Amino acid sequence: MDMNKMMKRVAKMQSELAKAEEQLAGEEITGTSGGGLVSVTVTGKGEFTDVKIDPEAGDPDDPSLLEDLVLAAINEAVRQQHELTQERLGGLSEGMNIPGMPGLEGL
Numbered sequence: 001m002d003m004n005k006m007m008k009r010v011a012k013m014q015s016e017l018a019k020a021e022e023q024l025a026g027e028e029i030t031g032t033s034g035g036g037l038v039s040v041t042v043t044g045k046g047e048f049t050d051v052k053i054d055p056e057a058g059d060p061d062d063p064s065l066l067e068d069l070v071l072a073a074i075n076e077a078v079r080q081q082h083e084l085t086q087e088r089l090g091g092l093s094e095g096m097n098i099p100g101m102p103g104l105e106g107l
Helices: 003-025 063-093
Strands: 028-033 038-043 048-053
Touching: 003 063, 028 063, 038 063, 048 063
Parallel strands: none
Antiparallel strands: 028 038, 038 048
8 A cells, every 4th residue: 555645544534533532522421220210421531420310219228229220320321432432433444454453454
């Protein structure tokens, strides 16, 4: 592959990646558990911004149930954030074939 052509492709990919990361940072993803009794919101950058707990979510005599609901909501939000990140950023490396990077081997 021509080195100038490769460098132009890398520069274009870097520009597209920066744009996608900026857009992703503005996204908010909410994970819920307990049928919506607990919700946790995370940004596309992985920063938690909100936690909401319905008063019906917990039993004062059994805080472990509420703890489990909060953890489940956090894990759901993180899972969705990872999926969104992969969806937005995963395709940017296609066709570049750089060893050690998915979709970039063999450049």
